[in-house]
Amino acid sequence: MGIAAAYTHQRLDPTTFPPQLALALDFMGAGEVVRELCFLAVATRNRGKEGALADEAVTEALYDIIDCEPEAERIYVLGQVDYNNKASMQMLDRFNFRQLTQGVPPPRGDQRLGWWLHIIDPPQ
Numbered sequence: 668m669g670i671a672a673a674y675t676h677q678r679l680d681p682t683t684f685p686p687q688l689a690l691a692l693d694f695m696g697a698g699e700v701v702r703e704l705c706f707l708a709v710a711t712r713n714r715g716k717e718g719a720l721a722d723e724a725v726t727e728a729l730y731d732i733i734d735c736e737p738e739a740e741r742i743y744v745l746g747q748v749d750y751n752n753k754a755s756m757q758m759l760d761r762f763n764f765r766q767l768t769q770g771v772p773p774p775r776g777d778q779r780l781g782w783w784l785h786i787i788d789p790p791q
Contacts, residue, residue: 672724674707676732679745687768688745688782698740702732707746707755714754721758729762733789742787747780759783 679701695701707728709721729744736742748755750770759766762785770781 672707672709672720674724674728674731675705676702676728676735676744677705678735679703695743696741698738699743700736700739700741701743701745702736704728704732704744704746718754718758718761721754722761725758725762729785729787733787736789739789740791742789744785744787746783746785748783749779750781751779756783759785 681695681701684701707721707724709724714721732742732744744764746759746764748759748770756766764783764785767782767784768778770779
């Protein structure tokens, strides 16, 4: 059968952010944490169904992130998307992620990945 979709995430140390993210998250306060959605993948055979499986995987990932931060008052979820990956950008849009930086490939730049942000205020 195999795996249809998978994701992973990790807690980030705000002091190690790249400069463009440090500015975007400059307003962090006590009780607020940052987690990176490191990857989310859907098996090729399960793609193209209007994003249904991808949406389910994002939903599960966000609930898992909340479960991993039970004391957090606010969770900033960061993710990166290739500038060419329109399907992933549309998926993040559906979940109200906001694009912080845009990927700029060579010859104009050297970064294919843009950063995206979603803010969660978990129920207390």
